[in-house]
Structure formats: C-alpha cells, structure tokens
Amino acid sequence: LLGACDKSQPPAPAATADASTSTNSAAVADKKEGTVRASGSSALQPLVNAAKEKYETENKGASVEVSAGGSKKGLADVASGAVHIGNSDIFAPDDLKSGLVDHKVATVGFAAMANKGPYSEKIASLSVQDLAKIFSGAVKNWKEVGGESQPIVVINRAAGSGTRTVFGNIVLGGDKFVESQTEDNSGALVAKLKQTKGAISYLALSFKDDELKTFSLKGDGGVVEPNAANITSGAYPIWSYEHMYTKGEAAGSTKAFLDYILSPAFQDNVLPNVKGFIAITQMKVSREKD
Amino acid sequence: MASKTALAAEIPPFVPAERLRASARPRWGEIAIRGFIAACGLFVVVATAAVIMFIARAGVRGIRDVGLGALLSGEIWKPEANVFGGYPLIFGTAISALGAALVGAIPALLAAVWVSELTPKGARSIYRRTMEVAAAVPSVVYGWLALVHLVPQAEWVAHALHGEDVQVSGEGLASSAVLLGIMIAPTVFLLSLDALSRVPGTLREASAALGASSWQTAFRICLPGAGRSLFTAVFFGFARAAGETMAVQMVIGGARRVPANLFSPTTTISTQIVMDMQNATPNTTASNVLFSMSLVLLVLSAGVVLISRVVGRWGSKA
Amino acid sequence: MSTLAELQRTRRRHRLVETVLERGLATGALGLAGLYILGLVVLVFRGGHKVTSFTVFPSPLLDVQGEDVVRFVMAASIFGSLAWGITALARRLFATALAAHRSKLRIGVVVVAVACAALFRDHLPRFLIALPSDTTAGGGVGPEIFNTLYAAVLSTAITLPVGIGAAVYLARFAGGGKFVAVVRMALDTLASLPSIVYGLFGFLVFVVEMRAGYSLLAGAFVLALLNLPLVVGVAEESIRSVPGELEDASLALGATRVQTTLRVTIPYAWPGILSALVLSIGRVFAESAPLVMTAGTTISRADAYSLNPMRGGETLAVHLWYVNSAGLSPDRADVSAGTAAVLIVLIGATNFLASRLAHFGGRK
Amino acid sequence: MRATDLSVHYGSKKAIAGVTIDVHEHESLALIGPSGCGKSTFLRSLNRMNDTVEGIRVEGTVELDGEPIYAADVDPVLVRRRVGMVFQRSTPFPKSIFENVAYGLRIAGQQNARVLAESVERALRRAALWDEVKDRLSDSGMGLSGGQQQRLCIARALAVEPEVLLMDEPCSALDPIATAKVEDLVSDLRHSVTIVIVTHNMQQAARVSQKTGFFYMGRLVEVGDTSTIFTRPRHRETEDYITGRFG
C-alpha cells in the first residue's frame, strides 16, 4: 500500500521556492505564462519531461504539455499547428522542412535490447549483420546468433517512430524491418520486452533498463559498448540528434521554454543527470542528415 | 351558470366566453419552441451529413490516389513507403469481429433466452443489473485487463497448439476476439433481453395454455417472435466489435500483415487509423487513405447494422 | 388424439432433454454473470488499494489553480457519501426508532460532510488529487477525474436539449413525412458509426480545419454527437410510452401542444429520458478513441482544474490507455488499477444518483 | 351545442356519417351503441379533440352557442377551454392533487395564488371530492383510488368552468360504489353544465340522462327522451340492442 507512495517524491519545491523565482522572472512573466504544447518523439520524452517539471515549478503559471506518439507525429503536429513544438529524433523531411525551425537540444544513442533469458545470456554483443538478419526476419532463432534455442520475437516500433528510422537507416540501410508486433511508444515497448520471452527490439539509451539485455556492437575493431564516451567520439554509430522543431521562429512562451532547455543551467546541470542523453556541446562528431 | 357561488363572481373568467377566434397576437413562445424542436430534428440530419461528408471527402481522394482494388486487396500496408494495401486491416477487423460474435454474442444471446424465459423474475433483475454495469465498463478497462491477464495465457495456448518453435507473444487475433467477445457480451445480452421482453406475454400464455412447457414456449414462440431484434442485437455487437479501437490496439500486436495464425500479431482498420493518423500530414495520400479505410469500416459496420434494421422493419410490416 | 398414457410418455421424454438443456444454459448464464461480477469486484478491490492509500503529505501537493476547491468538493463527496451510507444502514436497522428524525439525519449528513471536508481536505487519498506523472511513480488522476466529469457535463449540455428536442419532434410533432424518414435514417447511421469515425471527424473539424487544437469542448461535442442516437432513441421510446390519454386530457383542458409537451409529456417521460442520459454519461466516461483524437492526452499543470472548455485534457479512460501504451512511469500497473477502480466507482455512482433523481421527475 | 350532418373519416374509413343532433343548454345526453359504432369519434369531434389524429377528415358543422367551431379562424385551444372532456380511463397527471386541478387554470395564464386556491376548492367541491382530499392536496393525484381519480379528472375539467362537459364511458373502469358516486355527481352537474356522456351500460344511461341517442355503425339511429328510447324505441335495431340481442 505504501509502496506507491514511497517511490514517489514528496512535492519537491515548497511554495517559498516558487515565490523567490517568480519575483526574478517577473520581467518576462508575460512570456512564460501560458501553455506550451509539445508532442512527438518518445525517445526524447524523458528529457522534455525533466525540463517541464523543473520549468513549471520555477515559473508559476507556465505549463508544458508533452504527449508522445512518435517523431513523425511530432513533425506533423507542429507543421499543422496542432502543437508549438514537435519533438523528433530525425531531421524533418523535405516536404515539411521549409516552414520549420530546428532546435537541436541533445543527442541520444540507440541500441538493440532484448528480454533477459538463458537463451541470450551468453550473447554480449551482436554485429550489424546479425542485427540486420534478426530485424529483417532472416534469422528466427536465438541459436543462430550464438544463443540457445528459442524463437526470436521481434517487436517493432510503429512506422512514425524516429527510433525506428534511425536504427533502420544505420543497421538495415532503410526501413526493412520484418513486419511484426508493433508498439506505439518506447515506454510501452520496454514493458512488452520485459514480459515477452525471446523478444528483441531497439530503444534509445534513455530507456536502458537493468531488466533488459542491452547489446554492444561487434565490429571489425572489436566490441563497442553503447555509452556516452563511444557516442561522443563517434565510435558507436547508432545515435541521433534530438530536435525540437517549431513552426517559424519560436516566440512567446515557446521561446521561453526552448531558451530554458538550451540554457547552460539546463544543459550543464540537469541534462547530464537524465539517463542516456548527451549535451550537444559534448559531441566531437556531427551529422547533417540521418 | 346557475349554481355559481358568490365566490365565483370575484374571479375573472379565464376565457372570454363569446370568443372562439384565434387571437391576433401569435404565440411567440410556442412558435419558438416548435422551431427549436424541429431544428433539433434538422440538426441530427445535418450532423450526420457533415460527419459522412467530411470522412467521404478525404476518403474518396484516398481511393482516387490508390485505386479501390489496390486498397482493398493489396497485402502490404506501409504508409511510410507509400504502399497502401488494406487487405490485412480488413481481414483483421472482420476476423476479430466475427470471432467476438462467436465467443461473446452467441453465448450472451443464449444466456438472455435462459434469463428471460426460464428464470424467476427476481433472478432476472440481478442478471440485468450485473450486465448493465458490465456493459458500462469502459472498453479500455477490458483492454487493459486483457493485456495483463489474457495475453500471457494466449502465448501459452499458442505454444501448446503450434509447438514451441513458433514466434508468438500472445498478441493477435485470438486475444482480440476473446477480448471483444467479453466486451460485447453484456450489450448483446441486454439488447436480447429487451427484444425478448417485447414478445407479448399473451403469446406466452397462449402457448402455455396449449400445453407447451416453458422450454417449448421459449424456443418455438419467443425466439422466432423476437427473431429479428435478436438478429439486430448480434449484429450490433458485431458492429461494435468491428469499430472498437483502443482496447484492440492494446492486444492485437499491430503487425501490418495477414497473420500466419490466430496468435500472430496483426491489425485492424480502426487500430491502424489511430496509429497512422498520428504521423500522417493532413491532406496527403497517407492521411487520405486512412479516411478511405474508415469509409470501408463505415460501410462494414454501418452497412451491417442498417441492413439488419431495414430487414427488421420490412419484416415487421409483413 | 393421443391417450393419456401416450401423452405422459412423450412428456417424460421431453422433460429429460429439457433438464439437460436447462443445466447447460443455467451454468452458462450463471458463469457469464459470475465472470463479470467477479471481474468487477476484483477490479474495484485491486484499484481500491491504490485509491485509498492516504497521503502522508498534508500540505497541498501542487500549486494548481482551483485545487483547493477540488479538494474540498472531493472531501465533501467522499465523507458525505460515507455518512449517508452509514445513516442509510442505520435507518434500515432501526427503522422505527429513527423514522421521526429523518430531516435531522439529513442535516447531520450535510454537517458531517462539510466538517470533514474542511478538516480533512488536505489528507485525501493522494491518488485522487495529484497530477498524473508520465515518467515518475506516484502520479494521480485528479485532473482526469475532473476532466471526465467536466466532459460529461459539457456533452450532456448539448445532448440533453438536442436529444429531447429531436425525440419530441419524432414522437409527437413530426407526423409521417419524408423528412422524418430522413431523420430516422440519419439516426440509424449515426448509431452504427464506429467511434473512431467520430474521432476522425472531430479531429478534422476542430483540430485541423478550425485550428482550435485539442480541446475538451471538441471532445464533448463529438461525444454528444456519438450519444445522440442513443438518447433520441430511448427518449423517443419513453415519450411514446406516455399514455395518449394523459396528453389528450391536457389538450382537453385547453392546453396547446407545446404546453402539453412541456408540462405533461416530458415530466412523465422523465425517468426514461434520465436513463438515456445515464447511458450517455456512461459512454462519455468510457470512450477513448474519439477523445484521444479531439481532447488530446495531456494534462497541463497551469489549468488542470480550469473550467475553460477550450483547453485540452485527458479523461480517465484515455489515461488508462495512455498509461499502458505510452506511459513511462514504473508504477503503471498500480495506476491502471486505480484508474479502472475510479472509473467503475464513478459509473456506479452515476447510476445510483440517477435512480435517486428519477424520483424527482414526477412519476412516483 | 349542435352538430349538423357531421361525418368523420379516418383516412378512407368512414367512422360516422351524417349525424345531426342538438344538445340544449343544461341538458344531459347519453350516447349508447355497440363497440366501434363511432360514439367516441362523435364525442371527440364536439371539442375538436380529433384534430390531433392523423389523416382524419371532418365534414359538416358543429356549433357552440351558434358559432361554428370548425371555421377556419377558430382556435381549437379556445374551443377546448369551453368544452371540457373526461375520459374512460382516469388520467391524473403525475402531479399533486392541487396541481392537477389547477393545471387548466395555470395554462390559461392564471397565476394568482388566491384565485387558484379558490378555484381548486370550488372545483373539488363540485366534484364531490373536497372532503376526501382537502387534507392532502399536495399528495400525488396518482395515489387516489380509481373512483377518486375519476372524480379528480372531473374536478379538473370543471375548474376551467366549461359550458359543456363530454364524458366518454367515465365509469367503465370503476367498481360499483365508485360508479354510484360518479353517477350521482353527473346527475347533480347537469343542472349547471351541459353534459354529453357515452356509456355502454344502458341502465346508467337511463339513470343519468334526460335524452339518449343510439349509434349503430356510424349512424345516429335515433335520439329522444331517455324514457321513450328505453320503452318505445322507434327502430328495430335500437330495440335489439337495448334488449341485449347483440353488442
């Protein structure tokens, strides 16, 4: 009975904290008040949520609505004007690009993750070719990639997912996934992976979980672990920028929120504590497209 | 009036006794309310027309872009690659709704016959109450329960049926059909009960008076007597199952292909609409095609219900 | 025809078959009902656990506008119904002793409710008040409860007049023309549209064409549309079941048709209309797909409890779906159970209230 | 009140044909005849209650105080305020006893509480119901017994002070004692109101009416003093009917 309560944090900021911040932000109060709506990437969602919680408690009257649904939904929503900010793991496609302004707020790595079980215990890493075979459906049993006999259950993200696009581009050279069970959302996928024997999928590292097996990448130069050091150096190739698109230049409360996310206060102090995300400034390599 | 008391004299008469003519002043309040009432009727028509029109406008564009044949019979649905074959969606919808009718509607109907004809009145109201609450339970609650409790069992059953080598996770047509069956059973039960209660009691009495047992009365008089309404009840359940979205989405798996067996993941029209609508840019083919598919769904379920109603009306006139 | 002995023989044979069938069907029906009862009980208890876990944080959880009022109302209704339940039980047990004090009891219930609300409003089950949390454990469903009820109110505000109007039109004013056939056809069509189609329609009209964004009003409107055939159908039936003699009596006293409708027909048909409303409110509570596409899936902290109908917001049913297919919080099994329990309690309470309200309608 | 050559069709079906009858003020007329012969149809065409029936066609004239009630500019609502009606099945509204009786006044626009109270009391007294209900005027009208309900309906009709009161088998659903009370009431009322009463009970017709009309298959076979009709009917059909040979 108390379990649920214990896990939850007491309401962190007391009313006093609000009072102090609200005075110093009075000058821009008219900007910060109001609602900012964002939707899109579920990979980016943990970061935006962290920002939202901090931002809302620091700025009374400000409110940020974040809903998931996949990167392409975010792009479509922001382009249609349904939301102010479209979160995406991928660059906006050409047809939407013209009206949208990109704000790269972080980078994140992706990795194949699987249900934990005896069949995959011995497999610590998989090569890109192995992954390609698994996710295109060519390989159907764990024993074919070095594990024990157990049917492989591939779980995909839905077509609108940025994770799917990035992972597909880098591992399969395009969206060549076998058509299989599909989850809308990274969060739901994690739960599904945990409960399905033999299941494998791909997730942003922000969803890395001790109860899931996370595979390193086996290449010519040895095994590369998916961690911040390898991503910033470019050794681990499966990563992408996290974009927050606005329609035209951001203004008003939207701009205030984006400014907050891009501010050193957030990038240096908060972002590193959110699992899996890497500040843009840390990157030693860069990309112009996915 | 001769016997009017003194009291009466103080009270002004309500009707000017000499007059029958309508007063020159129209009764505005009356006219306004009549107008409102008629407007409500009109509103229903306009709203329906608007819904159909909005769906059809985009839907027809989608059909034009893709071609009706390709849309209905193509076996690959991949909007991200601009391939729109709706057959897996239609197949999934039809099979899970049919399965639901089989798993849920038919037992519910039989249960309704039993409860309506063969149990005492007291028990009847308990059954009815229970089912009313069960029918009001949101479908997502059923979906969530199925996700937590049904899907793992389905995985187990699938392995038992198809061997250990099959790739399943329990999400698929079997789960969704059972879920939908459980979901529509209370509604079908209640509708059937209503249909049976509309069979005149006098017919039951007449049958009993001829020496029929309550069973014979139930199956020879009440069932045929309520036949068309029972039909409608089952069809209504079918249509509801075909149109259900979120609950199905939670258990059907979402693979956009014709499933290999009842336990491999597939999708339905409405599920796919919700999924794909999220990242389709309005006014593109990818978006329009979703409206086309909803037209298909509309024809599937509305058609079924309308036909059963028309048959019902036409039959009751005979 | 047949001799008595023959009759008895066939009858015995039939009897045997009937007994077998009887056992089968009885088991089936009992099983069916039992399944649902069991399911409901389990649901309520599982979630009840979550719901009743009282907060250990007495101060307001969040600085959300309107939260105080919501807390007070919530506390008043919880303690009010508790007090009412106890007095109802007491009345049943000591019927004679308490018969004379009915009005006192009633006042007592109100006093207890208000007093407890004032005293305990900061010690409510956290789950019923707190904002939901996508990412961390301990999120609640306060705004969802509010949104669910608010959406029900908004959509009823549309369904009630339009539904009764259309029902009265069909039952009493329309006659049998072509237009009536069109209206009926329209109602049949509306009734058979899958709810996802309503969702698409609402999305197209409100979110895309009108650029209103996700809003509760859009959701309420779409749900009202969705409920219209149901409400019109049931209301028309109950209006038709008003004895013609009653209306004749009113007309014979010199009432106009409209006066008769307003003063005799609708009051008499009220219990039926009310049950239609309850059904439609039940569907507002229950629907998810159309709401996802029109009212959205988020709660905004700034106006979580605001009465502005143009803001978006998820309802309990949507939350249940969202938590399971998009939520990242570790306690989502608990949250789901709690949400389901709250939903079921809400539905039960609505039905109960309606059955009480039916008494005020007129008939009996 | 006078009907001249009155015919009523339901769609293509003729319900009554060429009925001419004259009801004098403060007279009471009983209508008898077998089931389906058109008694109710005729009665309802005297206060335009038939207007509400779909597909009905009324020919001929009906005059109230010399004014034709089917003239184009006549408001049927006003006709019905002057020609009241009581039905076979008592039809109390689901309201209090007081509100039942006050209903006709309220819809006529009467809002003065004192006037309402006085009118209700007078109507209930005239309907011989006052003493039985005066202590529970705010109880529901539907809680009364069958006979009381029927008298409540009569009181309700009387409250708007009609000149003519039409009654369609007002006692056929009542027990003997209630029937006797209503019959007494009708006998009293005929001194102040013109009454047209339909009944299937010939003894009742004999007891309460001065004149009796016999309907058969949509025609008014004969009408005359009650005593004459029951003792020396002019027509064969009338005689067959009142001696119970059919019906």
Place this chain on the structure above:
Amino acid sequence: MRATDLSVHYGSKKAIAGVTIDVHEHESLALIGPSGCGKSTFLRSLNRMNDTVEGIRVEGTVELDGEPIYAADVDPVLVRRRVGMVFQRSTPFPKSIFENVAYGLRIAGQQNARVLAESVERALRRAALWDEVKDRLSDSGMGLSGGQQQRLCIARALAVEPEVLLMDEPCSALDPIATAKVEDLVSDLRHSVTIVIVTHNMQQAARVSQKTGFFYMGRLVEVGDTSTIFTRPRHRETEDYITGRFG
C-alpha cells in the same frame, strides 16, 4: 371438473375465496360478475395457468376426472393439454394459419404430416373456420380479421382435443357479427366439450350456457341453471347485477 373451497391470493391480496363449483361433462357454464370480482382468476386456476404468476397462492382443490390437478406430482403441462383456454384478446402466433393450429400437436410430439393435416382440418371445421381459410392455410394467422382470429384461437385449442375448454370473455373485442359467429360456435361445441365461459354480457351468458355462476368480490354468490339465475335469482346482489343496478 370440480373446484372445492378454492381460494387464490395474489401476495397478500385475496382474489377469490372459498369457491366450490361442479362442472359436469359436456355442460357449459357461464361466469358473470362485475369487473375485478375474480372471474378470470378462477378460470385460470382451473388449468393451472396461474402457476406462472409470481407470488400467487392457491388453496383448496380442483379435480379433473377425479384427479386433483394441484397435487404435487402433477405436471401442469399435462393439465393444460387436457384443459384448453381461449383468451379475451385473440393471440394468433406469428406463424401461418396451419402452423397456428398444428402448434399444440407439434409440441406434443406429433410429427406425422398426414396426421397433422387431418387434425388441423378437423379443428378448423369444428371452429367453423375451414371454409374461410382453406385456400390460404399458409398465410400468416395475423392477417385474419378479429373474429376469424378468435375462431383460429378456438381451433388451435380444439386441435389438441381438450376435455374442457375455458374461455375468458372471448367476444368482448369482437364486432356484433363476429360475436354471433363465435356464440354459434360455442353453442355447437358444448355437445362435445365441457365449456366454462366468462362474459360481461348477460345476454350472451343466457344465449350460450346451460348453467350460470355469479361472482361478486371474490365469492361465488350463486350458481344454477341459466334460466333460473336470470329469472329468479336467490340473492339480492345477483338481482341487482343482472338488472344493471351496478357493474
């Protein structure tokens, strides 16, 4: 068929009390009495039709050919096959005319087509309906006129060859001509079947029955030869009723 000290309660309400009556074979008995006096209740307890009513309590005995029909081991279904019943409102099943009449036989297990056809024809002939429907046996029974429907119901009851036929106001919804036909039929039938008929029309009782019983407020006030009851009733209440003083 004999009822001895029969009382029936609906819940706490007593509908009939201590009725003792003896109906001889091939005799026809008419039951008269004001509305609500318990005629239907009594009739329905003669073939255990009341069993289906919730909360009913039957005391006393009813015997059919000397066998008590309320004994514990008696199957009410068998009682009803031997004691048929016809109701006030005709209730043809929504089936063809043929199937309506054959229904009773079919449920009794008769499947032989020839036997069915013969029985149906005989029943329709006995109900004086054969000539009117022989060319449209497969049409719906609901397409017949009211009088024909009622005779169809009688034919249906006759088809299973009951020993006793109970009729509850079988003509009260019929027009005079149909009434006459049904009355003729009843007069004919009484030579082959025992008939108990409830009627509100005293003339009808006089025309079709040999014996008449008068019910009043749940009691059987008197029973005797029809001619005696109508000319020299022994009880004051009977006289008041048949002379139309009440009811």
